[in-house]
Amino acid sequence: MKACVLVAPKTYEVKDIEVPELKDGQVLLRVLTAAICVNDVRDYQGENKFSYPHIGGHEYCAVVEKIGPNVNENLIHVGDHVINYIIDDCGICDDCKHGHENICSEFMNGLNYNNPDGYSGFYGFAEYAVADARDLYVYPKETPSDVASLTEPLACVINSIQRTPIKMGDDVVVLGGGVMGLLHVICAKKQGARVIVSEVNPERAAVARQLGADVTINPMESDVVEQIKDLTNGRGANVVFNTTAIPSVAAQAIEMTAKSGYCNIFSSIHPNKPIEVDAGRLHKAEIYVTGTQNGTKESFRRAIDCISKGIVDLKPVISRTYAPEDIVEALDFAASPESYKVLIEFSK
Ligand SMILES: [Zn+2]
Ligand SMILES: [Zn+2]
Incomplete structure (x- = not known):
């Protein structure tokens, strides 16, 4: 599969890599559109800490391509349009137990930030990503993928507004x-x-x-x-x-x-x-x-409802869409003051 891999600060390579294997409870997602976050720009510029090689992109929407073992197939189907709750909440720490999964004390300790045996990151900047089925939200198929890819930033803002x-x-x-x-x-x-x-x-x-x-x-x-x-x-x-x-x-x-x-x-x-x-x-x-930091599980759900029901129109904050091969150009544009949201389209 095609992946935009950050191999060192300021060095992206568009590579062909293995599609990840599915474990218990996981699904394979085909990425539709990923949005560039200010954190992706900081990652590119070498300001954030994680292990290399790294596949960024935490703001993405996708289609369920394949279902792994022990996934509830009443709720998740091949072809569903989905968003992944990208906070790697442990479910065990005090923050998680008190319902503050968005600030889980462990969320930066998982493979998204440090993977000694492979790629760290969220995989939104790749053709395929793996997600735990329990982290998925199903989107109506009619919602365009450009606005759906902005669920995570809107979820962060809804968490802020509702505070x-x-x-x-x-x-x-x-x-x-x-x-x-x-x-x-x-x-x-x-x-x-x-x-x-x-x-x-x-x-x-x-x-x-x-x-x-x-x-x-x-x-x-x-x-x-x-x-x-x-x-x-x-x-x-x-x-x-x-x-x-x-x-x-x-x-x-x-x-x-x-x-x-x-x-x-x-x-x-x-x-x-x-x-x-x-x-x-x-x-x-x-x-x-x-x-407030991140979106909560609830604010993700509310963001999806706001976008898919047309309660908020996010089209005006989308500046440009790029092909994966042009990720460096896309990141440079995302870092400039003329741009708002910059997207990368992996598939339709
Ligand atoms: Zn973000
Ligand atoms: Zn936790």
Whole structure:
């Protein structure tokens, strides 16, 4: 099978490799479309840790090609369109037992990150991938594979949105107008909020407005916390989502949160420099500060429902689709500020 293999930092090879064997409870998936995540770009640039050779691509949709031993064939059939819950949750640790499988303490200890005997990775950047049947979600066949491949990022955003109690008429601030910021805009609008997006790049701000942002502000023009206070009668925003990796922006996110408001640190922070927080204000203003990582099993299901029922339209965040042979070009484009989601199509 064809696979895009990262053999060393900044070195991709498109190779012909063996189709993986199926073990108990597993199915073979033929990948339709894979989306490039910012983490795939970081993987390519050598910023993340895993064993080489590596086959990336955790945002993909696929067709069930073959069913292995001991799979419940009442629920999974050859030809089903599916999404794989890509968090390798152990099911045993305290986090899993408390229903927080998305932050399982073991999820980075499996073969996805370290495989001494073969390829590490999620296999979305290959023609075929193997999945545990219990991790699959079946998609309606009518859903186009380009939007279906965006289930994982939407699931992360739904997990973020549902962490906060957005109410009709609330002011919601989204810091950053990249793909994850735009997905927050789309979802927060569905909850009845006035959505304010802070974005430096005027073209990106215009796209945020097209996708529903009521107001966009430029954080370089003047102090962003003051701009939010001016727009909200001095109260700040009821709910703030930080989708940027910048530590100082995470600090501003907390500062611009209104009394009894919620601030979610959605993005991972790079470099992860500690920030200063006014603990006295958190106390007096009863502010909730939280974070979210990954999608939960439930938010994946909800993302599939939102996409397949047409509740959200993700077509506008898709910039371009590439062939597997052009993965390096695709990654370079994905890293540029002109692009949103960049896809790789493996089969139809
Ligand atoms: Zn991702
Ligand atoms: Zn676990």
